[in-house]
Amino acid sequence: MQTRIDAITQILDEKKAEDIQIFDMRGKDYFTDFVILATTLTQRHALSLIDELKTKLKAKGEEFLSIESSEDWSVIDLGDIIIHLLSEQYRLKYNIEELLNSLEKQKLGS
Incomplete structure (x- = not known):
């Protein structure tokens, strides 16, 4: 799993995504194991990041369920x-980090 996370964050970093954060949600009351957040510069930048992730990760056997x-x-x-x-602007507006940080600190069964 860590190899996959590292590959994703490396691609995002190389393509100039900003403020990349990783949240380990395993064992928490959340629907996925990991969440990765990154800030994009423009819509075109976001599309470029998606294309790069698809190209590099599909070559490694990664399956994209939805985009x-x-x-x-x-x-x-x-x-x-x-x-x-x-x-x-959206990252500031929705502040997903606050929710994920609070869930990440949760202990299962608390």
Whole structure:
């Protein structure tokens, strides 16, 4: 799993995504094992990131279950990993980190 996470974050970093964060949601009350957040510069930048992720990760056998994309927010579903690519404005507006941080600190059964 860590190899997959590292590959994703390396691609995002090389393509100039900003403020990349990884959240380990295993054992938490959440629908996926890992969430990766990154800030995009423009919609074109987000589309470029998606293309690069698809090209490099599919070559490694990664299966893309779904990709939803809008001007300010793209979500890539790899099943056990969800990648959110957000514009800076949307990232500030929705503050997903706060929710994920609170869930990440939860202990199962608490």
